[in-house]
Amino acid sequence: MGLALRNEIRPLQAPTPTQTLSPRLQRAVQLLQMSSLDFAALVRQKLGDNPFLESEDDSDPATATPETPDGDDGTAPQVKASNEAWDSGPIGGTDDRELWINDGGSPLRPTGDGDATAMDLTASATTLAMHLHGQLNVMALTPRDLTLARAVVESLDDDGYLRTPLEEIAGLVPCAPPAAPAEMLVALRLVQSLEPVGVAARGVGECLLLQVRQMEDGPCRALAERIVGEHLQALAARDVPGLAATLREPLRRVEAVVDRIRHLDPRPGWRVGDSRVDYIVPDVIVRRQRGQWSVQLNPAVVPRVRLNQVYAELYQRHRSRSSGALGEQLQDARWTLRNVEQRFSTILDVAQAIVRRQRHFLEFGPMAMKPLVLREIAEEVGVHESTVSRVTNNKHMATPLGVFELKYFFSRPMVSAAGNACSGTAIRGLIGDIIQAENPARPLSDADITRQLTAQGLVVARRTVTKYRQLLRIEPVDKRRRHG
Structure with a gap:
C-alpha cells in the first residue's frame, strides 16, 4: 500500500524552460543568413527610411560626427582592428550609376543639362524578335511577305522554336486575301534563313x-x-x-x-537576348602575403553607414512624450549599426578559422582538402553551430584557386583502410583524376573506380562514387565510351 501510494504521489516537476527568441533577435538571425548583396540592399532601404542613419560617403564632416553602436569611442561602426580590410581601400561610391546597377532601379536624382543619368548609361537589351526584325528590315521584300515573316517571328518562343502551326498564324494575320499555306511556308523558310542558324525550327x-x-x-x-x-x-x-x-x-x-x-x-x-550575367560578389578575399594566408573582408559588400550625430543630439535635447516614433527610429538605427558590426565580424572570424584549417587546399588544390564539420569552427570562433551554418550560407570566398561558397570547405570525414581521415572533396577530386586518365576506348565504370579507390586504401561505396561522379557532372560509362 505504501509503495503504491508512493507511485501515485510524485513530486511536481518544474516546467522545462524553453528557449524563445525575441522578435529583434529573430530578425538578427535572419539578417545573418542573408547574402551580403541582400543585406546591403536592406541597409540602403534603411538609409532612406531612417533619418538617424547616413552614409559616410555623403555626410559632411563639419556637421556630423561618427558614433559607434555603443557610442563610446567616436569611431565609425566598422569591424574593429582585428579586421584589417578597412585599410585596403574605400568602399564604392553611391553615385546614380552605382545605385542603379546595384539596386536595379533606385530613384534617380535630377541632373543638370548635359549630365548623364543611370538610365542613359544602361544599355537596352536586344530580344530575339528584335534581332530577327532587324534582319528582315534590310531585305528586299514586298509588304505582304514582310508582314507574314514578321508574324512568324512574333510566334517564336525563347528557345527560337516555332510551336504554333502555320495555319493558326495565317488566321491571325490581317491581310487580304488570306495567306495561303504555300505563302506561310515561304515566310517560314525566309525566317529560317536568318541568324542565328536553326531559328524558327518546328x-x-x-x-x-x-x-x-x-x-x-x-x-x-x-x-x-x-x-x-x-x-x-x-x-x-x-x-x-x-x-x-x-x-x-x-x-x-x-x-x-x-x-x-x-x-x-x-x-x-x-x-x-538578355546577356546580363549575375556575378558572384565574394564576401571575403584570401591572399598570400609574405608566406602567410591573410583573410580580409571585401570592402565592396560592407555598408559604410553611421549615426547622424546632429539629428541624434537634437532629438535628445527636444524629445518629449509625443516623439515616441522618433525614439524608436533612433533605437532602430543603433541596432542596425550593431548588426552591421556583428555580422561582418562574425563572417571574418569564421572565414579566418576556415582558412587556418584548409590552408593545404589553398596551396595544393582539392586533393588536399581536410575533413571539416561546423562544430570545429563553432568551437574555435566561440559561437553556436547554427550560427556558423547561417554565416556560411550564401557567403563566398575569393581565393587564388577561384571563388567558393563557404559551405564548400565543409565535408564529413571518411576513414581510409589505414585509419587516416580524408574529406569527400578530396575523394571527388581523386575520382575526377581517375576518369580523366582513363582509356577513352575502355572507360571505367563506377564499380571499377570503386575498386581503384579500394586499392589505394579508400573504402568508398559504389553509390557514393556514383553520387560524386554526378556532382562532377561526368557522364556514365556508356556515354563516355569512344569507339576506335
Missing part, C-alpha cells in the same frame, strides 16, 4: 538539320543529314555502333560525324 530534328546544312565538308554534311533526318532516336541514345551498322559506314567516321552534331546548338534562341 522541332529539334529540324533545328539540327538547319545547322547541319551549313557544314562546309560535303561528305560529312551528307552523312550528318542522314543521321539527323532518319535516325534521330539512335542519335539521342548515342548508339554509335548501331548507327554505323545501319548506315553501313565505318565506325570511326560515324563517331566523328556524331561528335560534330553534338556540338550544334539545340536552342538557337538563347544566343540572342
